[in-house]
Amino acid sequence: MLQCIFLLSDSGEVMLEKQLTGHRVDRSICAWFWDQPDSFKSLPVIASPTHYLFQIVRDGITFLACTQVEMPPLMGIEFLCRVADVLSDYLGGLNEDLVKDNFIIVYELLDEMIDNGFPLTTEPNILREMIAPPNLVTKMLSVVTGNASNVSDTLPSGAGSCVPWRPTDPKYSSNEVYVDLVEEMDAIVNRDGELVKCEVYGEVQMSSQLTGFPDLTLSFANPSVLEDMRFHPCVRFRPWESHQLLSFVPPDGQFKLMSYMVKKLKNTPLYVKPQITSDSGTCRVSVLVGIRSDPGKTIESITLSFQLPHCVSSADLSSNHGTVTILSNKTCTWTIGRIPSDKTPCLSGTLALETGLERLHVYPTFKVGFKIMGIALSGLRIQKLDLQTIPPRLYKGFRAQTRAGDFDVRL
C-alpha cells in the first residue's frame, strides 16, 4: 500500500512524483529525506516523522516510496527494484537526463505498474506491449507513418490469458531460442590465505522467439550440484521435483528462467598472494597473481583493485605485466588482462606512511575481477533443450560464462 513514489536526482532534486492514493504526500518529505545524515539516509527503510520511506538507489537515481500503513518491507523494496529494472530496460540505462527526457513514458509505466498503491503489472513483456519503448525504431516509424503514438492500439492479450507472461499468438519467420548460463563467483580468502567462503550464484537466462504456444523442456547433465533454486513463474514445479526437468512455456523475448546457488566450492580459479611488510615508515608491497586450478578456458579481464589505507601518504607501485593506476581517492587498480604463459604477474613497490607512523596497522582488502567465457564454474552443464512441437527453421543456442562477483582477498 504505497502512497507515493518520487524519483530524485543525485543532487536531491525531485525529477518525478507519482501520487498513488487520495492522500497526497507533500514534496517536503524529499527535502527532509535529503537532509538526513548519510549513514541514516542510506538505509533502505526509514521512519520519517510522518511516513515510512522505502528507497533504493540505482545509478545515482533514488527511488523513494512513502507509506503510512504497515506493509511488508520486502514488498516495497522488491517493487522499487522492479520499477528500476523496467525503467532502465525501457530507457536503455538510467540517468538524470534519460528520466527527464522521457518523463511521459515513466508516468505511463508507473500508471500501469501500480494502481491505488498496489502493484499491478510488472512483467516487462506485458508492459512492452502496452507501452512501446522509446527506441529508434518507433521514432523512425512515427516520422514515416505520421502516427506519433507510442501506445499500441490493442490491449496486450497476455493481460487476460492464463499464461500472463506470454502474448497469445506471436509469429516469427525464423524460430530462435538461446540459453545462457551466467555465473558469478563470490569468495573470501582470509589473512592466512585460507579460502573461507566460495560460492557461485548463477542464472539461466533465455531469449526466445518462438511461434505459437511452445512447450519446452530443459535438462541438466548434473542437476545435483544445484543447491537452492528460484524459478520464473512459468516453470512447472512437479517435473522439477520428480525428475529435475525444467518444463515451461516461455515468455516471449528475454527473461530469467531460474537462478541458483552452488555453495562450498573447493577452489578459486586464481590465487592472489599479497604481502606487506612495514618498517620505520615505509611498507614494501608485493602481490602475486596466478592460476590455481585451470578451468579449461582462458581467464580474461583479470583486475585487482584495493583501497590504500588513509595513513599512506604516497605510493610507488609497478608491475611486470599489465598497468597500475592510482586514483586521487587512493583506489589502486591493477589491470592484468590474461595471465602470460612465461611469467607470473607481480605487483611490487613501496608505500610511504604519514610521518609519525612506524608500521601499518590498517590493511586493505584486494578485490579480484575476472571473466571466463564458455564455462560455468559451478560445473553445471546443460544436457538438452526439447520442444514438444518443433517449429520450422528452429535454431537453438547455448552459452556459458563466469565472472567474479565479490572476490575478496584480505591481508
Added chain:
Amino acid sequence: MAPPAASQRYPSPSQPSGKSEVTDLKSQLRQLAGSRAPGVDDSKRDLFKKVISYMTIGIDVSSVFGEMVMCSATSDIVLKKMCYLYVGNYAKGNPDLSLLTINFLQRDCKDQDPMIRGLALRSLCSLRVPNLVEYLVGPLGSGLKDNNSYVRTIAVTGVLKLYHISASTCIDADFPATLKSLMLHDSDAQVVANCLSALQEIWSLEASHSEEACREKESLLSKPVIYYFLNRIKEFNEWAQCLILELAVKYVPSDSNDIFDIMNLLEDRLQHANGAVVLATVKVFLQLTLSMTDVHQQVYERIKSPLLTLVSSGSPEQSYAILSHLHLLVVRAPFIFASDYKHFYCQYNEPAYVKKLKLEMLTAIANESNTYEIVTELCEYAANVDIAIARESVRAVGKIALQQYDVNAIVDRLLQFLEMEKDYVTAETLVLVKDLLRKYPQWSHDCISVVGGISSKNIQEPKAKSALIWMLGEYAQDMSDAPYILENLIENWEEEHSAEVRLHLLTAAMKCFFKRPPETQKALGIALAAGMADFHQDVHDRALFYYRVLQYDVHVAERVVSPPKQAVSVFADTQSSEIKDRIFDEFNSLSVVYQKPSYMFTDKEHRGPFEFSDEIGNIPITPEASGDIVPAQQFEANDKDLLLSTDEKDDNKGVSITGSAYTAPSHDNSNISSQMQELAISGPATSAATPQSSFDFDDIFGLGLSTAPAPTPSPPLLKLNPRAALDPGAFQQKWRQLPISLTQDCSVNPQGIAALTVPQSLIKHMQSHSIHCIASGGQSPNFKFFFFAQKESEPSSNYFTECVINSSSAKAQIKVKADEQSTSQAFATVFETALSEFGMP
C-alpha cells in the same frame, strides 16, 4: 498543490521561474482549443508535455486547468494520458472546473477501445472530488460488467477509490456485493485479486459500525474461500500472491491435516523468484505451525536455504530486509544458522547497513562449535580500512565473549586489539574489557597488566575513558600506579567536559582511597572539591554525598561505595521476550526492520490497516520522538543504557548485600541510568542504619525521598467517567481550541520508570483510573502521552492532558486543558495521584 517551496529550493538557471511561462502556455493552449487543423495534435502534444514537465518540477500550473480541459477533445491516446495525468493532479484543488472534465471522461468510458475505457475510468475515479461522486456510480457499474478484464480490473480499484471519497455512495450502490460475486466467479486472476484487496479494505473499515460487514470480513477467512485462493495461487501475479498469503496467515486451520494441506499447497512458493512472496510464505509456515513444536523445527530447516539464497543473491536493499528477518528468527532459534555462519561474512563492497546486520547475525549465532572461526573473522574486520565496521566488529567480539563460557581465547584477542594502537579500536576494546571483568573477574590479572600499559592521554572518547577510570578504581590494588594516573586525571578536571567521566572519576577516587589511602588522599580531596563546585547536578550531588558519607563514617562509606562485588551473571537485556514475541507475530512487516513492535512506532490512529490522516504528525509524533526513531541512534542509546544501567545495578546489588537489614526496593529489572535513583536507594539505607545521625541528610536526599512512593493517596475529589470515549480527531480539535489551564511538574517513582519500558502499561494503568490515552509516542528517555478524561455524569466536561515523561530524570510534566477551567486543579490532583501509583504493586 505541489508546494512551490520545492522549486525555490532547487533553483536552476535553465528552469523557468513560473509566472510568465504559465501565462504564455495559457494563451497558446487557448488558441489550439478550438482548432481542427491537421497537425494540431502534435502542437498540443508539445504544449501538454511542457505543462506536465512544469508540474513535475513543482511549478503550480493549475491556472491553465480550464484550457487543458478545452483541449482534451482528442483521439490521440498519449494526449489523453497526459490530460488525465494533469486533471488527476489538480482536480482536487479545482472542484468547480473539474465538472468540465466529467463530460469527456464519461464519454471516454464508453469508447470502443478497452484501453481508453480503462484509462478514462481510472482517471474518473482519481479525481477525488466529493461533489462529483454521483457521476462515478454509472461508469463504475458498467465498468464492473465490462467484457474486457483490463477494464474490470480498473473498475474494481475504482470502487475502492469511490469508497474513500464517499463510503455511503459506495455502499448504497451495493458495490461490495458486486465485488464479492466478481471475486468468487471472475475468470481473470487480476480482477479477483483486486476484488480481494478492495473488499478487505472496505469491510475492515465498515466492520466497526456494521455487523454485516463484520460477518463478511470473517467469511473471507472461511475455509472454502481460503482454499479457493490457495488452490489457484499460481494463476495470480506475484504481488497478488503476497496479498493472498497475507490473508492465509490470518486463517485458523481446523486441524493438523488442514495445516499440512496448506503447507503442501504453498511449498513451491518458497522457490518463487520474488523475495516478497518467499517471505510471505515463510510467515504462513511459521504461524501455522506455532502450536506443533516438532513441525515448527522442521519448518526452520525448510526455510533456511531459500532465505540464505535471498540474502546473497538479491540487491543490498533486499538483503537488508531479509537479514532483519533472519535476525528475528535466529533469536528464537539460534541453532538454525549455526552451521551456515559463513553466509554472514561481510564482503568488502557491501554497504554499511548490510555489514552491520551481518555482524549482528554473527554475534547471535556464535556458539561453542563456531566461535573460533567467527571471532577470527571478526578480528580481520577490526584491522580493516572501514572504521565504522572495525568498531562494530570489536563490539561484536565483546558481545560474543560475554555470552560464551569459554572466553579464554577471546580475551587474548581482545587484548591484542589494545596492542593495535588505533585509538578507536582501543576505545571500543576498553569498554568491552570493563564489561568482561564485571562478568569474569578471574581474568583481571591478564587484563590489568595490559590495560595498565595504556596511556590515558591516547583515549578521548568519554565512554572509553570512563571504562578505564572504572578499572583504575576497581583494581587499584593490582595496578601500582593507579593512584597517580587518577591524580593526573583529576588535576585536569577542568579539561574533562563529560559528566560521565567526572562521575566515574569521583567514584574511582573513592574506591582507590579505600584501598590505598595515603597515596590517594590528596587526589580525592581535589576531586571532591572540584565535584562539589561542578555545574552538573549529578556530579555535584555525588561529590556532596561522598563527602558527607565520608564525614560521617569512613567504614560506612566504604561499604556503600566499594562493597564486595558479585560477578554479573546476566546483563540486562534491552528487549523483553514479550516484545520479541510481539515482533515475531508481526513477521514480514516494518516492525522487524525497526526491531520493535508496531505499537511502539505507529500510532493507534494509523495502526488500522488502511486509515490515514491528512494532518498526520500534529499530535502523534513529536519532533523529538521522530529523532528517536532513528534506528542507529537508538542502538547507541540502548548501548549506553545497557552499560550504565548494569553499572548502577552492580553498585545497587552491593548495597543491598551489605545492608541486608533493611529492605531496599527491588530494582533488578530497572533499566535506568540515573544518579537520582542511586541516591534514592542508598539514601534510606544509610539513614536507616544511623537513625541517631546528627547530620541533616534531608537536603541531600530530599530529591531522592520525594521520588519514593507518596504516602496514602488522598481520595480523589473528582469522579471520572470510566467509559468515556472520544475520537482522536475531536481530541485534536479541542486541544487546539482550548487554552492551557494548568502546567505542572511531578515526579514518577522508579518502579514506574521501570515499568515504562513498555509504554502500554502506563496507558493501561491510567485507564484503570478512568483516564484514557488518545495517542502516545516517543522513545526512551522521552515519552509523550495524550490523555483524555470525562467528568462522571457530565459528558460535556472533558479534560485533555499532555504528559511528557523523561525516564532518565524520573520527571513528568503535565499540561491540562479543560472545558471547565475551574476544576482543572482538581483533575490535575487526580492525575498526579494516579501517576504516582504507576508501577506500584
